[in-house]
Each structure stands twice: as structure tokens, then as C-alpha cells.
Amino acid sequence: MFDKVLVANRGEIAVRVMRACDDLGIDTVAVYSDADKHSGHVRHADEAYNVGPARAADSYLDHDAVIEAARKADADAIHPGYGFLAENANFAAEVQSTEGVTWIGPSPESMEQAGEKTKARKVMQKADVPIVPGTTEPVEAESEVEEFGEEYGYPIAIKAEGGGGGRGMKIVREPEEAADQLAAAKREGEAYFDNDSVYLERYLESPRHIEVQILADEHGNVRHLGERDCSLQRRHQKVIEEGPSPALSTELREKIGAAARRGADEADYYNAGTFEFLVEEEDRDDGELLGPDASFYFLEVNTRIQVEHCVTEELTDIDIVKWQIRIAAGEEIDFEQDDVELEGHAIEFRINAENAADDFSPATGGELATYDPPGGIGIRVDDALRQGDDLVTDYDSMIAKLIVHGEDREECFARSERALAEYEIDGIPTIIPFHRLMLTDEEFTAGTHTTKYLDEELDHDRLEEAQKRWGSESTSTDDGEETVEREFTVEVNGKRFEVSLEESAGMFGGLGGGSGGSGQSAQKPSRRGGGDSDEGAAVSADGEVISAEMQGTILEVNVEEGDTVASGDVICVLEAMKMENDVIAETGGTVTEIAVEEGDSVDQGDPLVVLE
Ligand code: MV4
Numbered sequence: 001m002f003d004k005v006l007v008a009n010r011g012e013i014a015v016r017v018m019r020a021c022d023d024l025g026i027d028t029v030a031v032y033s034d035a036d037k038h039s040g041h042v043r044h045a046d047e048a049y050n051v052g053p054a055r056a057a058d059s060y061l062d063h064d065a066v067i068e069a070a071r072k073a074d075a076d077a078i079h080p081g082y083g084f085l086a087e088n089a090n091f092a093a094e095v096q097s098t099e100g101v102t103w104i105g106p107s108p109e110s111m112e113q114a115g116e117k118t119k120a121r122k123v124m125q126k127a128d129v130p131i132v133p134g135t136t137e138p139v140e141a142e143s144e145v146e147e148f149g150e151e152y153g154y155p156i157a158i159k160a161e162g163g164g165g166g167r168g169m170k171i172v173r174e175p176e177e178a179a180d181q182l183a184a185a186k187r188e189g190e191a192y193f194d195n196d197s198v199y200l201e202r203y204l205e206s207p208r209h210i211e212v213q214i215l216a217d218e219h220g221n222v223r224h225l226g227e228r229d230c231s232l233q234r235r236h237q238k239v240i241e242e243g244p245s246p247a248l249s250t251e252l253r254e255k256i257g258a259a260a261r262r263g264a265d266e267a268d269y270y271n272a273g274t275f276e277f278l279v280e281e282e283d284r285d286d287g288e289l290l291g292p293d294a295s296f297y298f299l300e301v302n303t304r305i306q307v308e309h310c311v312t313e314e315l316t317d318i319d320i321v322k323w324q325i326r327i328a329a330g331e332e333i334d335f336e337q338d339d340v341e342l343e344g345h346a347i348e349f350r351i352n353a354e355n356a357a358d359d360f361s362p363a364t365g366g367e368l369a370t371y372d373p374p375g376g377i378g379i380r381v382d383d384a385l386r387q388g389d390d391l392v393t394d395y396d397s398m399i400a401k402l403i404v405h406g407e408d409r410e411e412c413f414a415r416s417e418r419a420l421a422e423y424e425i426d427g428i429p430t431i432i433p434f435h436r437l438m439l440t441d442e443e444f445t446a447g448t449h450t451t452k453y454l455d456e457e458l459d460h461d462r463l464e465e466a467q468k469r470w471g472s473e474s475t476s477t478d479d480g481e482e483t484v485e486r487e488f489t490v491e492v493n494g495k496r497f498e499v500s501l502e503e504s505a506g507m508f509g510g511l512g513g514g515s516g517g518s519g520q521s522a523q524k525p526s527r528r529g530g531g532d533s534d535e536g537a538a539v540s541a542d543g544e545v546i547s548a549e550m551q552g553t554i555l556e557v558n559v560e561e562g563d564t565v566a567s568g569d570v571i572c573v574l575e576a577m578k579m580e581n582d583v584i585a586e587t588g589g590t591v592t593e594i595a596v597e598e599g600d601s602v603d604q605g606d607p608l609v610v611l612e
Helices: 011-024 040-044 063-073 089-096 108-115 117-126 142-152 175-193 250-266 309-316 320-328 409-422 432-438 442-446 453-457 460-470
Strands: 004-007 027-033 047-052 077-079 156-164 167-172 198-202 207-216 222-234 237-243 271-280 296-302 345-352 370-372 379-383 398-406 424-426 482-492 495-504 544-547 552-557 570-576 579-584 589-594 607-611
Touching: 004 011, 004 063, 011 027, 011 040, 011 320, 011 379, 011 398, 027 040, 027 063, 047 063, 063 077, 063 089, 077 320, 089 108, 108 117, 108 296, 117 156, 117 198, 117 250, 117 296, 142 156, 142 175, 142 198, 156 175, 167 175, 175 198, 175 579, 207 250, 207 320, 222 250, 222 309, 222 453, 237 309, 237 432, 250 271, 250 296, 271 320, 309 320, 309 345, 309 379, 309 398, 345 409, 345 432, 398 409, 409 432, 432 460, 442 453, 570 607
Parallel strands: 004 027, 004 077, 027 047
Antiparallel strands: 156 167, 156 198, 207 222, 207 271, 222 237, 237 345, 271 296, 345 398, 370 424, 379 398, 482 495, 544 607, 552 570, 570 579, 589 607
């Protein structure tokens, strides 16, 4: 077994991995950027090394800096967590070729194969795992798309060979769209993945997203640990995951699990991994489940530990991260498939520092004035923050995960309501009000929601109501005046009452300025270019505005005012969700305004550049 493991990550997942190391008697090494000098993962580790500036590309993504830290610390293995370098096959190979350092993860070859979608599809086909009807070779010509449409019908998905996780997919609804969408998919593939190769699949309109957790060792043992249902997503970002899926019959569950096992076996896959599937919904009666004849299709393999692995850990009582480490150390899995039993029901709520009522805009700063997580039977909280910490906004907005376990879905949901009500966070907005809303939502509680539900069906007004009812943050009233809710405790005839008072700007000498109270610090996330904000450049409305697809940091601006750009040109580079993303021009034009510069933080929707 290893003596010392370096964890090449931050936040809750870094702490999660270190806890597995602690349990195995392994010393832990943290790496951190300048933005994370006081962060929880650094506190947790036995020793820690600064690997560079806040910008992820200069620190957490710097291969040499991370490997150098491992050498200095004399660590004998590196665990990458999720995101950052976790799915970078080159980095895995560099670690493997570093004398005395082991990569805790699948082989670099497996990682590369999983990244090439047509290759992965061929392997699955060989293992008799159903794939979405489509091609296993790249397509070049528009006529191939039309022929495919004639044979299988519309809509068709054109997907980038290097794609995944919501990027590089275009939908063709009729033959007339084939040429444009093919060109668009190729452009995106080239821009995002340096690979303009694309392939075709029949597009499923409203599938469920089911993923199977796999553990496999280097001795040929492959086990599946059941599935998670991740159908509740917002713009390809999961927000709530649960297991077992409320939609699958036992027979279908076993079929999908067995398919994932065959796939892992065929690919000679080892360590932890997730096999993603799309499952076609059917018209179902109340309480009816998808039977063994329901259609399910392999989508892709994730070659890392995932955010939502905790759901499976609660259901199976198997410590997946500990097994990742044991497998990397050459150990053999010591349980059989039949030993894996799913106990009860588990659900995970991502606690993101975002305001759901304001299009899930991420907090732009703040201090955790109160941080008091729930406890008691069935509750697990994975986090890294503590009360008094400043929020670090340089990376993603997830600050914690609440995982709830119960005997069945009903008990699990009742405990979830209780735990979310207990969770006290003041000083930053979180999506706890959104989660509480979901627990009262008929579609979600019935388990009939698909991947389309949040983006296309949920009524926005309900998000605002939830935020008003359960949010502890300041909110804008209709007339634009800001109010803050403050709670006071009073005793009347010996009986205790909690009184909440709404304070509006101007009362008691202004917002957040009052004394006493519960120490809430009020603040409204300010957004750039929002008109009422005095920071950020104002952008005129005419012309084509290219805006940020997600919150992040501008790494490069590649154009100047007056430049002529062609469609497909890279305008700037945005670091977001731990990845560098090229922002490309959809159409050609002349650059008339540039609203950002290198190093700027931007929110989703902020204007970047205007073309005319
Ligand atoms: C699909 C699909 C429907 N049909 N492929 C989105 C992420 C990318 N990795 C694959 N995705 C999808 N592929 C076919 N042939 C629908 C999606 C999809 C989706 C998949 C999983 C979870 C959430 C999703 C949300 C929208 C679309």
C-alpha cells in the first residue's frame, strides 16, 4: 500500500479523497493555488504545496507543477479527484512514467479510448452492449446525414468525436438542416476538442439519464454497484442525483448493470468508472416501472470518480474512493457481484452558491457568516468549508453536497426535507430553496421527470417563490428596493418566539448595518453589464453580442476592435468548470466592442464581444 498520496484537486472532493487515505493509514499531500491558501482541503492535509496563481491553468492544471509537488513531498501516488486533470490521458501517462509515482485511475489507454466516442461505441457493440442507433465511423458529407435520416428518421444528433458532457452536439430535425448542422458540429469539434470528426445517432427526445458505477481491478474482476438516476439536470449540469432510479424495474436494472459489466470487461477497464446510458421513457401509469423490454443505450464512459459517487456509497456501503486506491496499489477486489446489495434509497443535493431565482447566477463573493450543516440519522455532508471562511469564486460554485439515505424513497425524501430545513447558511446564496421546492414538486417526486424537465418545463415563478420563502439572502422587491430578513428571539411570558423582521434599505441605518440579529451579512450578487451595476463595461444593444456561456475567467482575448472575424474563429478563451473553453464566433463580422479583458471574471450571460 502507498505511504503518501498527493491529491491533485481542491474543495470537497479533495477532502473526500484525503478521508479515504486517512482511513487507510496513508499520509496526505494537498496542492493549492494562491486563491486557496486558506481553503479546507489545505487544512485537512498532512502537508501542502503551493502550485501557482489562482488561474487553474497556472496551478491545478499545470502538469509539471503538480508532479514536481509530488516529488518534493516524496508522494508515491497521485489521486486526481474529478474535473481538472482527472480525465487527461496525457497527464495520467506522465504520472505513470514518473519514477516512484502511481496514477490512481484507469490506464491512460482506457482514458484515451473513452474520449474517442466512435471507438468506445465499437467496443460496446463488440461486448453486445446496446448503443444508440447510428454510425461507428465518422461522417463527412451532408448526403450521409440525409441517407441516415431516410433510414432511421428524424431527429438526428450529430456529435463530435471528442465531445461529451453536453458539448459538441447538434440536432437535425429535417433534411434541410443537415448541411448547416454538420458544418456547425465540425466547427465546434475543431474549436473545443481540436478534432473536427463527427458521427451520427438517432436523437432521443426526452430520455432518462441513468449511469452505472463500475469497480474493476487489474486482475480481471469487474463489479457494478448499481445505478444512479441523474435525470434532473439544468443545462447539462446535474443538480440532484438519486439511486436506485425511481423508474427502473429490477429486471431492467439488472440488464443495464450486466451490460456495463460486459463493456468494462471488453475494454480491459480497471479502477472506478461510470457507464452512462440513455433510457427511453414510456407512457407509464402511476407506480408502473420501466420493464425489461424498455430501450436503453450506452452513451459514454466517465473515467473518473464522479461528484455523485456518494449516492452509490450510501446504497452499497462500499467505499469507492478507498477501492480506487487499493486497486491502484494492485489489490484484488474481495467481493463478488452477488455480494453487492442496494440498501434502501439515497439522494444527493448539490449545494451550489448560486441564486436559483436569478437564473442560477453564481455568488461573486461573500463570507460564510453562518455555516451549520444538518446531522442525525441518514445524513452525510461532504464539504470543505467552515463557518467564517471566505467563499472562493475562482473555480466552480459547488460548496458542499448533502447526501441523504433512507429505508425507501419516501423515508429518504422526508429526511431530506428535514435536513434541508436544518441546513443553515448565511452570507452567501445557495440553491437550498430550489432543492426544497423539488421535494414538493409533483413531477420529481413521482419520478417521471426526464432530462428536459428543468430546462423546458419548470415554471420560473416557482423558483422565485421558493427563494422568497426559504432563501436567507437579500432579495429585490418588485419596486427595486432591497430587503433583508432578520431573525430575533423574544420571550413573552416565558415562551420563546422567533420573530423575523423584514428590513429594507434605509431602515436602521441601512442594509446589513444593524447590530444584533443573527449575524447575517446581506449582499446581492452584482452582475457585470447589468445596467444597474457600476462595474464592467456597458455594451450597446445593436450588433451581435457574443456572451459568456457560463461563469468563469477570461484567459485570452484574441481580437481587437475593428478586426474582421469569420464564423468559427476563436474570439476569446474562457476558463470555466475547470476547463478552458474557446468562445467562437457563430457568424462572421466586424468587432465593434470588446467588453472584457484578460483576467476578468464573467458571469453566465455577460457580454464579451459585439460583432456587426
Ligand atoms: C443524446 C441525447 C439524445 N439522443 N444523444 C448530452 C450530453 C452528451 N454527453 C450527450 N447528451 C445527450 N445525448 C442522443 N442520441 C440527449 C442528450 C442529453 C442529455 C444526456 C444526458 C443527460 C442530460 C442530457 C440533457 C440534454 C441532452
